[in-house]
Amino acid sequence: MYQDAPFQNHTVSLAGKSNKTSYLMTGNFVDQKGLLVNSGFNRYQGRIVLDQDVSNAVKIGMTTNYGVTTSFGNIVSTQTVSGNTGSVNDASYSLFYNVWSYRPVSGLMSITELENTIEDFGSVNSDADRFNPYIQATNEVNERSQNALSTNAYIDYKFLKKFKLRITGGVTLNNEEQRQFYNSFTRTGSPYTRFGVTNGPNGSISTKNTFNYQNENLLFYDTKINKDHTLGLLVGATFQKNTSNTRFFSALQVPNEVLGVNGLDEGVPFRVGVSSTLNSMMSYLGRINYSYKTRYSLTASIRADGSSKFRPENQWGYFPSAAVAWRFTEEPTFKKWLGNSIISEGKLRASFGITGNNRVSDFATYATITTPFNSRYVFNNVVTVGSAPSTIANPNLTWETSSMLDLGLEVGLLNNRLNLEVDYYKKKTYDLLLNATIASTTGFRSAFQNIGDIQNEGLEFTWNSLNVKAKNFSWSTNLNISFNRNKVLKLANNENAMLTSVSGSFSGSLTNYSLYIAKVGQPVAQFHGFLFDGLYQVSDFDVAKNGTGTSYILKDGIPYYGTKTTIQPGDVKLKDLNGDGLINNNDNTVIGNPYPLHFGGFSNAFTYKGFDLNIFFQWSYGNEVFNANRIMMESTVNGDDRDLGMNMFETYVDRWSFTNQSGIYPRARTHAAGVRVFSDRHVEDGSFLRLKTISVGYNVPAKYLKKAGISAMRIYGSAQNLKTWTNYQGPDPEVSTKNSALTPAFDFSPYPRARVIVFGLNLTL
Secondary structure: OEOOOOEEEEEEEEEEEOOOEEEEEEEEEEEEEOOEOOOEEEEEEEEEEEEEEOOOOEEEEEEEEEEEEEEEOOOOOOOEEEEOOEEEEOHHHOHHHHHHHOOHHHOOOOHHHHHHHHHHHOOOOOOOOOOOHHHHHHHOEEEEEEEEEEEEEEEEEEEOOOEEEEEEEEEEEEEEEEEEEEOOOOOOOOOOOOOHHHHOOEEEEEEEEEEEEEEEEEEEEEEEEOOOEEEEEEEEEEEEEEEEEEEEEEEEOOOOHHHHHHHHHHOEEEEEEEEEEEEEEEEEEEEEEEEEOOOEEEEEEEEEEEEOOOOHHHOEEEEEEEEEEEOHHHOHHHHHHHOOOOEEEEEEEEEEEEEEEOOOOOOOOOOEEEOOOOOEEEEOOEEEEOOEEEEOOOOOOOOEEEEEEEEEEEEEEOOOOEEEEEEEEEEEEEOOEEEEEOOHHHOOOEEEEEOEEEEEEEEEEEEEEEEEEOOOEEEEEEEEEEEEEEEEEEEHHHOOEEEEOOOOOOOOOOOOOOOEEEEEOOOOOEEEEEOEEEEOOHHHEEEEEEOOEEEEEEOOOOOEOOOHHHOOOOOEEEOOOOOOOEOOHHHOEEEEOOOOOEEEEEEEEEEEOOEEEEEEEEEEEOOEEEEOHHHHHOOOEOOOHHHOOOOOOHHHHHEOEOOEOOOOEOOOOEOHHHHOOOEHHHEEEOOEEEEEEEEEEEEOOHHHOHHHOOOEEEEEEEEEEEEEEEOOOOOOOOOOOOOOOOOOOEEOOOOOOOOEEEEEEEEEO
8 A cells, every 4th residue: 555655846946136126936846656556746836026116115016826736645534435325434434444454365356356255245235344445545536636826915115214004915716626536446436335336436526716815004113212212113904805615516326437527427416515605804903012222122912803703793802912021131230240251142021912713614603504415305295305404503602812921031151052942831712612512402413612711831941052163063952842731721601521522433332422521620632431451351250051052141240331141251341430330431531641741852963064964853751642543453343244354453363262361452253342432441652752854965165166157056865754762552653633622642544654755956056
């Protein structure tokens, strides 16, 4: 499934300037293969920048960008498969789940071999884990293209010596198209799979056109008073509007599959979709900058933002901020006492501000009605298309606001050979905007809500040092480390805790199950589930022999889940926290924390004559990751057809059996309720140290370039993600395939992290 992924990136630029005119023209071409077969990316991009002095008082300018981008290949996340048999958003349709679970001894299946598979396993419904993922990837079409044009222009007008008016305007047009086609050699189009046998070769085309424009009008006033005082004022108003239109068409049973998406008109129309949306925002702003002898400085500002995403009574938010700084090394008393020999630079600063967030869908505050496919009913003997609410209204939806306090110290030592920066921050976010799970009694699964308040508090340290500085050699070091703690301050409706579910086939026979919990006074998202208590052993059972063999009946007093008589030796045992003898959702508890104790980076840079070398490490310590891959790949489940003939992780060789009763993994064909649940058995230490980047370069001396008419030449190479040290068992500890504020550090079927090696040449003529 993997392939070498060479890429090339070429940029040519031409710049010039006269007394009143300057220009820059740039062209760029990128071509890159993907890590997976039949995947890749290419882009053509051009840019023109033009500035013109019309007079001493007036200056105008324009920047235009145009880009054409094409990408192709499998979408790795959980796949939604739709057809006449229904639709499914299933973990078993994720690409790497199929790669790992596929039996490599099957080789590259042909249609004939697929027919033999039907003979071996009895029905087309047993296709989930036996369809060759390589055949799938090389036969499916999943292409995405994009044409984007953006133009921005400005005019500067200076008047009365100290005033400047800047008016800017810009438009962006973006046209996207996605083409998907699944022929008879793919899992969703093959006549030998449960979806393909009904749907046949199928595909879709979708287009999205967006148009955005923005306008800024800013008035500046700058002056100096008695050489010691500097004052700057800014007032302004900005406007922006975004619109988009989407068109979608799909078809099944395409008879001439060699045409791909160009043959969709010959198939059976399946779904047609048309939608449009828009949002707009208006802002007013003001700012004051003041400094005295560069020793004291003050900045104060305020914004008023109005968003169409909220109801009229909630559209406006007001966001002030202020910052002060003191360069204490400029104080005469300080210079007199210490001079600049030890502390060469020193600054204390403090800031406080409030910002707003309106990142919800354009009409999240309103209820919407849709006409689902097949939503038909009979009225007066006439088949009528039905409509139904698809989202619930929330007229009280309003701005999410964040207040942040930052206190900082900057110190330079030994003529700034050593520099230390320390920041303490405390950020509180109120009326958090989230698409949160709501009570099923409402008839809806989720809705956008202002659900509560959270806090982030932490320390950040940055250290820069010039360790060695000689004539031909230098060595400098940079270190940054961050300590962040977050916690929930308040939830909606005065709740003490909120559960968040993760989609996918993980929860087995236990219903209403969630992996994450947010509790007041604790971190925003912690892993939530059962505590693993080993495996049921033979000693937990009463053993009876009869004419048909040996039976194992769980002893009284041993906690169990599901049905007591179905528990067998080698099944997963979970802790009964409330002591009632039954394992159910009442025994859930916090099982892990996805947030690190600290994280950061460390780099060293060296130069020797024309050579330079930089080595950069990054790390994270104390965080945990939920390795959901192991739920599916380290146990076979009794009664689950997907597990028939399914490949497993190598670790499963140490599964429990009567001949290996010390095995740490559950027995083959174990009870589903014990393994297809979230427990701390799959919570792992996600700490890591990564050699992130090594780069080396050489600047060719100018004396060797003059005869060739070259001003400068640099040859360089770099490598990324070379080595990772970690105890995490998954492909990569830095992962979050269900990435959101409420579902971090979840690992299932992730796209691999690439090791990248780059060679480059920069020429200046």
